[in-house]
Amino acid sequence: MTPWEVFAVKYADRNARTRKDSFLFDDNHNQPHDMDYFIWVLRQRDEILLVDTGYDQEEGDRRGRPIRLNPAEALAPLGIVPEDVTTIIVTHLHYDHAGGLRHFPNATIHLQAAEMAYATGPCMCHGTLNAPFTADHICEAVQRLYSGRVIFHEGDGEVREGVTVHRTGGHSDGLQVVRVLTEAGWLCLASDASHYYENFLEEKPFPIVVNLGDMLNGFKTIQRLASSKELVIPGHDPLVRKLFPSHGPDHIVRLDRGPEKVFLP
Template sequence: MTYRLYALRYGIGHRTAPENYAPTPGFRYPETDQSLHCFCWLAVSDEHVVLVDVGADEATARRRGIDYERDPAESVRRLGLDPAAITDVVLTHLHWDHAGNLGAFPNATFHVREAELAYATGPSMAHRFLRRPYDADKVCELVALLHRGRVRLREGEYEVTPGVTVHPAAGHTPGSQAVRVPTARGPVVLASDARHYLDNRVGGDSPDGAPFSVVVRTDDYCDTSVRLDALAPGQVIPGHDPAVSRHYPRALPDDPLIRRLDVAPTAG
């Protein structure tokens, strides 16, 4: 079974390159603009649909400095699907820009790593620096859904629908996870924030790249980077890179916000 795979952009954050990389001995990224594109992802087969992350609602995104473009649920509708009919959503982690729009998918079960919810509700949140990427109201909303039976706490690797597998991807957060999707061009890995940008590819003997600037454990981040490359060599999709919007084809001719990831990108 293969899936059609879409990137759904919902906003853009304006940043400079040095903001996006951890300090690297002997090198500093030049002071150039490097925007942060905000995505969710959708895998669709003839029988199954999996949404990966829910994005953020408009009010939260704008408060956080994002130029909001469209609710991801509207992009789902433009692809001919009803957000209320989506039953499985993988939350790669619980930062505000990935898990801040739960109500847009009212009948979904949310798959989240147990370690991530424990971290987002645990003693580390007493530190302002560590809790900044989390929105307390959205985390509480997820806890309420857990009490209503709509959250599955996960450990290890698992299959969410036939062929779509989810893998531990710690580093950016303790409970991050990445998603491997079988497509017509082979397996594609949605790295989410395990790799914000292509240049965040690190680990092993790689001479280039640097971790993203927000990482809880750098050793886990590097180990995760190596594992992601092994899961889908050459086909790991970064979570926030504008290259996705530049190089992958539009799913709809008049819509620049929805891109096909099951089709090979253009060169460059």
């Protein structure tokens, strides 16, 4: 199999958080704890797969969470034109992962069936559970469904040779992670199956959780899918940009050759 190039593209951050926002159980809840927001690009020759879309300025203004770059602008240094993107793997439908779907009008999305059922089902009657979702984003996904541009997976599925998806649940009921064959080995884009390295390395649950058992099992799954712990890529950890080499602008890092620095036990 031909390996894929993989890039993490940062488009936003939140630097007024504390550890209580990141860990359900922690002894240092009042300490600062920054968060980065990423989308990911898989590239093999002329083929581009996008993993998640981030959220745009409009959504950032609505939630009081400003972005640094609109997703389309953030992707431009990689030569990606939004209208040319035809495949997007959506790890889950939270606003910061599916909030930019409308900017990629020609894309078919790969999604877990359980995530669509969850985001459009009776659990959304509860404000605590629907808070990470935005109705317009869910409607966009439904419109893709009715135009024949949603491919559903139930558990494990193959998107391309060397690119597979795997449902973990936990943070959102249909959360899926992406396994990618790279030059460095099998890499796992964990998305929100582990927001930070510390979540999966120390089995510290993230506070936004639908099923705690699934989240804890997911910490094991993402390590099993990757060739090594160093190739598990958390969804929001600023350490990713410190461990992996930059690729052009400082908001893009290259993941497929492995980290430049290793800190994991």
